[in-house]
Amino acid sequence: MSTEPVNVDEFEELARQALPRMYYDYIAGGAEDQHTLRQNIQAFCRITIQPRILVDVSKIDMSTTILGYRISAPIMVAPTGSHKLAYHEGELATARAAAAAKTIMVLSLASSYSMEEVASSCNAIRFFQLYVFKRRDVSTLLVQRAERFGYKAIVLTADTPRLGRREADIKNKMIAPPQKNLEGLLSVKVEVESDQGSLLESFVNEAFDPSLCWKDVAWLKSITSLPILIKGILTHEDAIKAVEVGVDGIIVSNHGARQLDFSPATVSALEEIVHAVKGKVPVLLDGGVRRGTDIFKALALGAQAVLVGRPIIYGLAAKGERGVRTVLEMLKNELEISMTLSGCPCIKDITRSHVRTNTHYDKLHSML
Numbered sequence: 001m002s003t004e005p006v007n008v009d010e011f012e013e014l015a016r017q018a019l020p021r022m023y024y025d026y027i028a029g030g031a032e033d034q035h036t037l038r039q040n041i042q043a044f045c046r047i048t049i050q051p052r053i054l055v056d057v058s059k060i061d062m063s064t065t066i067l068g069y070r071i072s073a074p075i076m077v078a079p080t081g082s083h084k085l086a087y088h089e090g091e092l093a094t095a096r097a098a099a100a101a102k103t104i105m106v107l108s109l110a111s112s113y114s115m116e117e118v119a120s121s122c123n124a125i126r127f128f129q130l131y132v133f134k135r136r137d138v139s140t141l142l143v144q145r146a147e148r149f150g151y152k153a154i155v156l157t158a159d160t161p162r163l164g165r166r167e168a169d170i171k172n173k174m175i176a177p178p179q180k181n182l183e184g185l186l187s188v189k190v191e192v193e194s195d196q197g198s199l200l201e202s203f204v205n206e207a208f209d210p211s212l213c214w215k216d217v218a219w220l221k222s223i224t225s226l227p228i229l230i231k232g233i234l235t236h237e238d239a240i241k242a243v244e245v246g247v248d249g250i251i252v253s254n255h256g257a258r259q260l261d262f263s264p265a266t267v268s269a270l271e272e273i274v275h276a277v278k279g280k281v282p283v284l285l286d287g288g289v290r291r292g293t294d295i296f297k298a299l300a301l302g303a304q305a306v307l308v309g310r311p312i313i314y315g316l317a318a319k320g321e322r323g324v325r326t327v328l329e330m331l332k333n334e335l336e337i338s339m340t341l342s343g344c345p346c347i348k349d350i351t352r353s354h355v356r357t358n359t360h361y362d363k364l365h366s367m368l
């Protein structure tokens with residue numbers, strides 16, 4: 001019998017076995033009771049797919065375009081920090097795997113390798129994810145470096161005025177990993193009592209700017225000519241504001257359920273946001289995507305693409321660059337089979353009528 005993993009969950013198990021407990025807990029964990037963490041997955045399960053038959057599906061085209069960049073499938077790499085915790089080649093390996101999969105990698109500001117090292121390691125299309133520090137000059141420098149080194153968009157993460165309460169990290173006294181992009185700019189060494197919990201949390205709470213607000217998008221636009229996507233939108237109210245302030249794209253995200261517990265599962269929030277945005281800017285989604293069918297469902301509800309976070313790190317921890325390649329290939333293959341069996345040869349063929357959401361599902365249950 002083959003021991004090769006056949007799905008993302010099996011990669012998670014391999015990663016759990018491979019990683020020190022503190023790192024696995026940091027990567028896999030969510031905030032507080034981890035209600036939203038479970039819901040990110042379960043909300044996908046409440047959606048059914050309504051297949052069409054007798055459609056010519058002899059050729060399936062999964063390719064799509066995001067901000068003008070052609071990618072092989074609507075599956076992007078979400079920004080996640082500190083890939084060296086999972087594998088010594090860290091983001092260099094991840095970026096090569098993203099390039100091989102012909103997709104976009106969003107590099108986290110908190111990457112283990114610097115944005116310059118990642119840029120020179122491969123020709124993947126790269127976006128740069130930004131946190132805004134109290135030291136605005138530091139954030140400005142980072143944006144300028146990203147622009148100079150060929151990053152094609154800035155992803156402003158807007159859901160982290162402070163770090164969510166991740167109880168495993170508090171218990172494990174999670175370290176604050178070295179921040180290559182901040183070398184010579186900001187120190188991650190924090191002054192803490194010896195019995196203090198998560199050191200990462202202490203650093204973030206000391207350095208990030210909790211006064212960041214909507215008017216600051218104008219500031220960001222004034223320091224870069226790159227398109228700006230805003231990450232962390234969960235309501236139609238904020239989606240409308242994002243369009244009003246002139247962002248170029250929205251990422252529906254609850255930060256992998258690591259920030260506010262009991263915030264909505266992302267796929268449950270998606271449709272109201274898509275309606276509010278009225279096609280003015282692309283809407284992407286991350287959170288809980290583990291199967292090709294999840295991707296199909298998100299696209300049917302109006303997302304242009306999804307991003308995957310933990311599955312990439314699980315691939316990296318289990319099998320390095322090859323693991324990330326395999327995870328991306330698996331998700332692409334699963335999406336391909338979902339499209340084939342649903343009668344959707346191209347991405348544009350996936351429509352709202354190809355899914356039913358929990359309303360119908362709950363009605364059915366009440367009849368049983």
Ligand SMILES: Cc1cc2nc3c(=O)[nH]c(=O)nc-3n(C[C@H](O)[C@H](O)[C@H](O)COP(=O)(O)O)c2cc1C
Pocket residue numbers: 026027028040078079080081108109110129157231253254255256257258286287288289307308309310311313
């Ligand atoms: C270990 C880890 C580190 C993360 N680091 C960042 C980060 O540096 N910046 C950011 O915007 N989001 C970060 N995220 C959130 C991801 O971008 C993404 O929203 C989330 O992982 C999606 O959910 P998924 O893991 O279920 O795919 C991180 C998530 C994880 C699991």
Ligand SMILES: CCCCCCC(=O)C(=O)O
Pocket residue numbers: 081109110131179200204255258
């Ligand atoms: C500059 C250090 C920030 C680390 C935060 C990483 C993150 O977003 C996470 O969810 O963990």
